[in-house]
Amino acid sequence: xxxxxxxxxxxxxxxxxxxxxxxxxxxxxxxxxxxxxxxxxxxxxxxxxxxxxxxxxxxxxxxxxxxxxxxxxxxxxxxxxxxxxxxxxxxxxxxxxxxxxxxxxxxxxxxxxxxxxxxxxxxxxxxxxxxxxxxxxxxxxxxxxxxxxxxxxxxxxxxxxxxxxxxxxxxxxxxxxxxxxxxxxxxxxxxxxxxxxxxxxxxxxxxxxxxxxxxxxxxxxxxxxxxxxxxxxxxxxxxxxxxxxxxxxxxxxxxxxxxxxxxxxxxxxxxxxxxxxxxxxxxxxxxxxxx
Amino acid sequence: xxxxxxxxxxxxxxxxxxxxxxxxxxxxxxxxxxxxxxxxxxxxxxxxxxxxxxxxxxxxxxxxxxxxxxxxxxxxxxxxxxxxxxxxxxxxxxxxxxxxxxxxxxxxxxxxxxxxxxxxxxxxxxxxxxxxxxxxxxxxxxxxxxxxxxxxxxxxxxxxxxxxxxxxxxxxxxxxxxxxxxxxxxxxxxxxxxxxxxxxxxxxxxxxxxxxxxxxxxxxxxxxxxxxxxxxxxxxxxxxxxxxxxxxxxxxxxxxxxxxxxxxxxxxxxxxxxxxxxxxxxxxxxxxxxxxxxxxxxxxxxxxxxxx
Numbered sequence: 162x163x164x165x166x167x168x169x170x171x172x173x174x175x176x177x178x179x180x181x182x183x184x185x186x187x188x189x190x191x192x193x194x195x196x197x198x199x200x201x202x203x204x205x206x207x208x209x210x211x212x213x214x215x216x217x218x219x220x221x222x223x224x225x226x227x228x229x230x231x232x233x234x235x236x237x238x239x240x241x242x243x244x245x246x247x248x249x250x251x252x253x254x255x256x257x258x259x260x261x262x263x264x265x266x267x268x269x270x271x272x273x274x275x276x277x278x279x280x281x282x283x284x285x286x287x288x289x290x291x292x293x294x295x296x297x298x299x300x301x302x303x304x305x306x307x308x309x310x311x312x313x314x315x316x317x318x319x320x321x322x323x324x325x326x327x328x329x330x331x332x333x334x335x336x337x338x339x340x341x342x343x344x345x346x347x348x349x350x351x352x353x354x355x356x357x358x359x360x361x362x363x364x365x366x367x368x369x370x371x372x373x374x375x376x377x378x379x380x381x382x383x384x385x386x387x388x389x390x391x392x393x394x395x396x397x398x399x400x401x402x403x404x405x406x407x408x409x410x411x412x413x414x415x416x417x418x419x420x421x422x423x424x425x426x427x428x429x430x431x432x433x434x435x436x437x438x439x440x441x442x443x444x445x446x447x448x449x450x451x452x
Numbered sequence: 453x454x455x456x457x458x459x460x461x462x463x464x465x466x467x468x469x470x471x472x473x474x475x476x477x478x479x480x481x482x483x484x485x486x487x488x489x490x491x492x493x494x495x496x497x498x499x500x501x502x503x504x505x506x507x508x509x510x511x512x513x514x515x516x517x518x519x520x521x522x523x524x525x526x527x528x529x530x531x532x533x534x535x536x537x538x539x540x541x542x543x544x545x546x547x548x549x550x551x552x553x554x555x556x557x558x559x560x561x562x563x564x565x566x567x568x569x570x571x572x573x574x575x576x577x578x579x580x581x582x583x584x585x586x587x588x589x590x591x592x593x594x595x596x597x598x599x600x601x602x603x604x605x606x607x608x609x610x611x612x613x614x615x616x617x618x619x620x621x622x623x624x625x626x627x628x629x630x631x632x633x634x635x636x637x638x639x640x641x642x643x644x645x646x647x648x649x650x651x652x653x654x655x656x657x658x659x660x661x662x663x664x665x666x667x668x669x670x671x672x673x674x675x676x677x678x679x680x681x682x683x684x685x686x687x688x689x690x691x692x693x694x695x696x697x698x699x700x701x702x703x704x705x706x707x708x709x710x711x712x713x714x715x716x717x718x719x720x721x722x723x724x725x726x727x728x729x730x731x732x733x734x735x736x737x738x739x740x741x742x743x744x745x746x747x748x749x750x751x752x753x754x755x756x757x758x759x760x
């Protein structure tokens with residue numbers, strides 16, 4: 162029995178795809194796989210899921226109050242689901258289906274059904290090191306699958322993969338930097354997944370003058386325009402806390418000045434454009450005046 | 453057990469408060485834009501109370517916020533005074549006024565779908581309602597991308613207190629869910645302004661319960677005060693849940709004379725609480741619906757010591 166994790170692009174989503182326990186799969190067609198969406202007290206977790214055509218979605222009410230799962234296009238309606246109850250629906254056509262809880266209409270979710278899907282990368286990649294992507298196609302599609310990568314200049318071919326009997330495929334790519342990949346087969350294109358390549362180093366030099374500390378930041382290889390974020394380790398914030406961000410200049414440098422109230426640990430992260438997802442981090446230095 | 457009602461205070465305006473010098477009514481201009489941003493509801497990446505860690509794929513999302521600008525939207529300004537909220541973009545600008553003031557809220561939509569601003573607690577004509585109703589409402593309720601609208605409001609004698617504002621356009625469902633809301637804070641004509649004003653907006657967000665769109669201690673606002681400060685808590689709920697506002701180590705007096713340390717607030721309800729601070733320490737404030745607290749609706753309030 163396979164256990165896999167579906168690619169979920171929602172803000173708060175973790176959808177576990179399982180081959181299905183005997184109880185969970187009772188009465189279901191064996192074809193396709195099963196995605197699980199937990200119904201929480203005030204939301205679907207996760208609110209958006211990508212599945213392959215022919216997969217089944219199981220919603221389980223993990224909260225203490227009654228919910229429901231109703232399609233906006235009226236294609237399904239679970240009725241009232243008390244605590245612990247489950248509802249299942251198989252999706253046999255590619256496309257997007259949005260749904261909501263009729264008892265709490267602010268609770269909304271979305272199922273995106275694809276003929277080909279790449280699994281979300283579970284780990285970061287080493288720069289210029291082989292990295293295996295996995296995915297699935299809908300029943301009846303035989304491949305081969307073309308893998309396309311985009312590291313900033315548009316999608317180009319990055320590999321191919323043969324489709325196995327169970328619909329799964331594996332492709333090896335070699336990202337030199339953080340790259341978005343998608344799979345293309347039989348006229349269908351998967352959503353892109355991002356492979357983060359740990360290919361950068363961040364160096365900082367701290368200079369203190371009075372209460373101000375200036376950090377000279379440099380990133381290799383050159384990453385002009387990318388964002389660096391200064392984090393301070395603050396007791397009030399129970400950990401590392403972003404306090405400043407800057408964009409790297411044409412020489413891949415940035416300068417950040419801070420005046421913390423006391424002497425605290427500091428580090429600089431190179432991040433994705435979201436300013437939060439870490440690509441590389443500097444050593445820890447200290448900023449601010451002692452005492 | 454020691455019981456000491458430390459503080460003379462108030463809910464929703466029944467302040468037995470010191471009075472401020474008389475001020476003449478003003479026309480107050482506020483420049484606001486709807487701006488797409490990327491928001492992280494958990495910048496420290498974890499729930500410090502349980503040790504649970506979260507990946508940015510679970511906590512970072514694109515959204516649209518109300519952002520304060522200088523005149524004619526020339527440059528962005530902080531949404532709130534230092535110490536009053538999470539010092540970030542949610543909630544939207546804290547709009548302050550006094551009873552009798554005229555407010556001109558100049559709104560520009562920098563997003564790619566329509567938005568609006570709808571204000572509670574103040575007086576206005578239908579053209580400043582900002583609420584979409586097909587066949588009836590005007591451009592105030594459906595401000596298109598790149599367009600502007602000026603909402604004309606009056607703080608009446610019945611406007612004292614704190615009030616929500618939020619998107620009420622055809623896209624309000626998604627935008628309120630993403631944090632497109634803020635607060636009006638209206639003082640009486642002669643009422644003393646607080647030394648510290650804290651904004652607490654309870655709002656569910658998927659599997660998380662947030663304060664000012666942040667979840668778990670350290671991520672939610674860290675409020676500061678000193679003994680002797682007149683502190684004011686502006687509390688409201690957005691979304692579709694009710695909540696209970698509770699502060700540790702402090703009590704306040706309701707208009708009927710009852711000491712309280714917890715108050716219920718329903719969706720789009722709002723109130724303010726005031727006290728004269730005198731209890732140094734690090735205190736928790738949170739929603740006392742325990743599922744909400746454990747899902748992130750909790751923060752800390754630090755009262756320092758004045759130097760001798």
